[in-house]
Amino acid sequence: MITHEILQENLEKIQSAMSESAKRAGRKVHDIRLMAVTKLKSVDVIQSLINLGIKHIGENYPDETIQKIQVFQEAPNDVVLHMIGHCQSRKIKIVADYFDSFQSLDRLEIGLKLNSILEKKNKKMPVFLELNTGEELTKKGWLLKGTSLSSSFLRDLEQLQKCSQLDIQGLMTLPPFTENAEENRYYFANLRHVLEDLNTHYGMHLTELSMGTSIDYCPAIEEGATFIRIGTILVGPRV
Ligand SMILES: *Cc1c(COP(=O)(O)O)cnc(C)c1O
Numbered sequence: 001m002i003t004h005e006i007l008q009e010n011l012e013k014i015q016s017a018m019s020e021s022a023k024r025a026g027r028k029v030h031d032i033r034l035m036a037v038t039k040l041k042s043v044d045v046i047q048s049l050i051n052l053g054i055k056h057i058g059e060n061y062p063d064e065t066i067q068k069i070q071v072f073q074e075a076p077n078d079v080v081l082h083m084i085g086h087c088q089s090r091k092i093k094i095v096a097d098y099f100d101s102f103q104s105l106d107r108l109e110i111g112l113k114l115n116s117i118l119e120k121k122n123k124k125m126p127v128f129l130e131l132n133t134g135e136e137l138t139k140k141g142w143l144l145k146g147t148s149l150s151s152s153f154l155r156d157l158e159q160l161q162k163c164s165q166l167d168i169q170g171l172m173t174l175p176p177f178t179e180n181a182e183e184n185r186y187y188f189a190n191l192r193h194v195l196e197d198l199n200t201h202y203g204m205h206l207t208e209l210s211m212g213t214s215i216d217y218c219p220a221i222e223e224g225a226t227f228i229r230i231g232t233i234l235v236g237p238r239v
Helices: 004-024 043-051 062-067 069-073 089-098 108-121 151-161 181-201 217-222
Strands: 033-037 056-059 080-083 101-105 125-132 166-172 208-210 227-230
Touching (some): 004 033, 043 056, 056 062, 062 080, 101 108, 101 166, 108 125, 181 208
Parallel strands (some): 056 080, 080 101
C-alpha cells in the first residue's frame, strides 16, 4: 500500500505544478480545486488523504463507495464526496443518499430520477453536466461536436433546469486517452467555450469546469478548469 509519506510527496508535486500552470494562465491557484479520485483504493488511503487536508474526493462506483462509506461519514464536514462515474439508473438512490455532489450527470433520465428521489429527501445537490467532447462512441455524456450544442442537449437542458433539487453548477468532461497532454487542450478549450455560450445565450450561471486528470491537468488548468480530478499520480495506479 502507498504510504502517507509518498502520498504527501505526490501531493506536494501536484500542488506545485498546479501553481505553475495557474501562474502561466494568470489565474489564482485557489480557484482550482484538486479532487482526489479514490476508486478501487482502500479506506486507509482515503483517510490519509483526508489527514493531508484533501477536501474533494471522487468515487466512480456507488456499490464500492457504500463499502467504504464510514471513512466519508467520519470525515470533517467540509470534505465533499463527488460521484464522477457513469451511474446505472437503479444505483442513483445511493448517489442521492450518500454523495454530496454529482459531477457525471450524463443523460436526462438519470437527472430526472435523481431529482425525484431528492425531492422526497428534501435535499439539493450540485450537479455537473457531462459532455462527450471527443465524440467517442465508448464514452457517456451529451455529444459535443466542436463547440456546437446539439438540439437534443438543449432540449434535455430545458427539462433539467426545471428540476428543483438539482443545482446545475457546471460542466464536466473526460477527453480521449492520450500520452500527449497537449492534444487535449483543444477539448478543454471547447468545454470552456460551451460554458460561456450557455451563460451568455441560454441564461445560465455556470461557474465550474471539471476537467483534467493525471495526464493532462496542466493544460486543463490553463484552459480554465475549476476542478481537476487526479487519481494515478496521487494514489498510484489502479491494479
Ligand atoms: C478514474 C477517473 C479519473 C482519474 O484518472 P487518473 O488518470 O487516474 O488521474 C478522473 N476522472 C474520471 C471521470 C475518472 O473515472
